[in-house]
Amino acid sequence: xxxxxxxxxxxxxxxxxxxxxxxxxxxxxxxxxxxxxxxxxxxxxxxxxxxxxxxxxxxxxxxxxxxxxxxxxxxxxxxxxxxxxxxxxxxxxxxxxxxxxxxxxxxxxxxxxxxxxxxxxxxxxxxx
Numbered sequence: 001x002x003x004x005x006x007x008x009x010x011x012x013x014x015x016x017x018x019x020x021x022x023x024x025x026x027x028x029x030x031x032x033x034x035x036x037x038x039x040x041x042x043x044x045x046x047x048x049x050x051x052x053x054x055x056x057x058x059x060x061x062x063x064x065x066x067x068x069x070x071x072x073x074x075x076x077x078x079x080x081x082x083x084x085x086x087x088x089x090x091x092x093x094x095x096x097x098x099x100x101x102x103x104x105x106x107x108x109x110x111x112x113x114x115x116x117x118x119x120x121x122x123x124x125x126x127x128x
Contacts (some may be wrong), residue, residue, distance in 0.1 A: 003039030015040040024076055030087065032079050033069065052079035056087050056093060065094055 019035040020042075033055065037048035052071040057064040067090040073079035 021024070024080075026080075030054055030067075030083065032083065034076060051072070052082075053078070054079070054086055054090075055082050056090070059093050060098070065098075067091065067094060071110065 007013045016039075019036050021039050022034040022036065024034065025031040028031065031054070033053045035053070036049065037045040039045045052073055053071050054067075054071050055092055056067045058067060059065075067087065069086045069090040071079040071082045073082055089091055
């Protein structure tokens with residue numbers, strides 16, 4: 001019973017940690033989300049800072065990969081000016097992650113006759 005109460009608490013929204021969201025886009029490169037802290041009654045909370053997050057997509061042979069990144073700035077204009085630099089870092093990090101995943105996948109190639117426990121492998125004989 002204690003676990004159920006604990007899980008309900010973990011899933012509850014924090015009324016003191018709410019944000020109103022505004023979205024901005026140039027309809028070319030991506031979008032900026034502005035998160036404005038609000039109090040439980042919905043009024044602005046001047047004690048917490050506004051934050052900005054950029055989002056964009058990069059096309060790969062496997063399809064579009066979404067990128068999300070924090071932006072510096074106190075205004076939407078400052079955040080927009082930071083967009084190019086932060087999106088370039090996000091693209092670089094995504095490329096490194098894709099390369100890591102590709103290497104990991106390549107190292108998992110199964111060579112016939114080297115075990116694995118499948119049919120015909122160790123302990124997987126065919127009954128006739």
